[in-house]
Amino acid sequence: MQDTADREEMLTVEIWRGREDGALQTYRVPRRESQTVLDVVTWVQRNEEPALAYRFACRVGMCGSCAMQVNGKPRWTCRTHVSRVAENGLLRIEPLANLPRIKDLATDMAPFFEKWQGARGRHEPTRTRHEPMAPVSSESPARKAANAGIECINCAVCYAACDVVGWDENYLGPAALNRAWTLANDERDADKAGLLQAVSQGGGCHSCHSHGSCVEHCPVGLNPTAGIAGLKRMTLAALMKGEL
Amino acid sequence: MLEARLYLLQRASAMLLVPLVLAHLVMILYAIEGGLSAAEILGRTRGNFLWAAFYGLFVTAVALHAPIGLRNILREWTGWRGRSLDLATLGFGALLLGLGLRAVLAVTV
Incomplete structure (x- = not known):
């Protein structure tokens, strides 16, 4: 019998690690229904990379703290569905452009x-x-x-x-x-x-x-x-x- | 406020340049298509106050418009800022004005 994880649809997610001189690191994240980009980042932080730095608070598009570059464009990640932005199952998530980077996905505002x-x-x-x-x-x-x-x-x-x-x-x-x-x-x-x-x-x-x-x-x-x-x-x- | 003044001057000179450039292009086509010789052109422009006023205004508008735009482009694309840039683009404007007026005088006086 095939393992459940093998049948699961997976996303390939590249996430920026480090400061200005950091690099993209690749993770495999299970695809979920109605999944947001913030859900993806949180999954990586909870399951793969406990030291991953990123910001969020309200998760409902009110606080304005979770914005990141997603596949090259700035977006509020809590209200951005993966289904709308993933390109062939690939997500590239980087800190917001035009701001100094502090660590991973957190910028100096x-x-x-x-x-x-x-x-x-x-x-x-x-x-x-x-x-x-x-x-x-x-x-x-x-x-x-x-x-x-x-x-x-x-x-x-x-x-x-x-x-x-x-x-x-x-x-x-x-x-x-x-x-x-x-x-x-x-x-x-x-x-x-x-x-x-x-x-x-x-x-x-x-x-x-x-x-x-x-x-x-x-x-x-x-x-x-x-x-x-x-x-x-x-x-x-x-x-x-x-x-x- | 310098920035607001420069913005106004650039927009105003652009509005002035729209009809002037169009008239200038029509004039070039007319002179070329009609096969006017240099002597014939000078015969019409020399001593003509209207031609002197037209191209005097043209040159002045260009000398205002171009350095302001160049200053913006250099600031954005090269990171050159401050007094040295202001003086350099002011000098460029003076150069355009000087060369332009010299040419206007050469064909109208």
């Missing part, structure tokens, strides 16, 4: 979050907690523009997908500029001039080539390219009025 600060991607309030909340109409064009970009989960998939980030280490990147765009359209934000100055520095919104890789890869369907184009228009209008 510090540059990504520092650029959020560089784009002034934080709310500057107009009121204190002792004042009543500002009434904001959900129908105003500005609020609609902000809402369109607000569901970012900070996964850095767009940052890894962006060609300009790869070329220019100073470029703030799609996520940080998308955040700046939502704040630029938030009528409760007190420092629009500071924000427009932050996104007009070298490596700011004007460096974007509108390739649209961020739109193509964003797992939650945001359009950072449109937000960056909006920032370009807003900064040019401010420049013409002498406010920049």
